[in-house]
Amino acid sequence: MNDTESSRLAPLRFLERVQERDLARTRRWIADEERREAERRVGEARRPPAPEWLIERGLDRNNTVAVHTGECWDPGKRAKPATRAQAIEALRHQVPACSKCRPDTALGIEV
Ligand SMILES: [Zn+2]
Numbered sequence: 001m002n003d004t005e006s007s008r009l010a011p012l013r014f015l016e017r018v019q020e021r022d023l024a025r026t027r028r029w030i031a032d033e034e035r036r037e038a039e040r041r042v043g044e045a046r047r048p049p050a051p052e053w054l055i056e057r058g059l060d061r062n063n064t065v066a067v068h069t070g071e072c073w074d075p076g077k078r079a080k081p082a083t084r085a086q087a088i089e090a091l092r093h094q095v096p097a098c099s100k101c102r103p104d105t106a107l108g109i110e111v
Pocket residue numbers: 067068069072073074075098099100101102
């Protein structure tokens with residue numbers, strides 16, 4: 001190996017080292033992202049399912065204000081998860097059905 005050859009090789013070796021470092025860093029980023037995604041999937045799987053029905057209470061906790069579906073976008077601050085039977089019973093006992101999510105329609109109840 002003469003001097004000209006080694007002086008051309010040196011910057012190429014340097015470039016190779018830089019690119020190997022870059023590649024290692026990119027692979028670390030990929031591994032980090034894959035780990036985050038796996039954690040996200042586990043978190044989603046563990047999240048309890050949204051309640052199907054909600055019963056909204058008034059300031060006085062014994063007072064029921066409205067019945068909502070679990071998907072209601074405006075269930076009020078004091079809505080608590082309820083079973084289908086509880087939602088039906090509340091509607092039958094004159095608790096108003098929310099006018100936005102219409103749980104009475106969802107339950108097939110004429111109020
Ligand atoms: Zn509602």
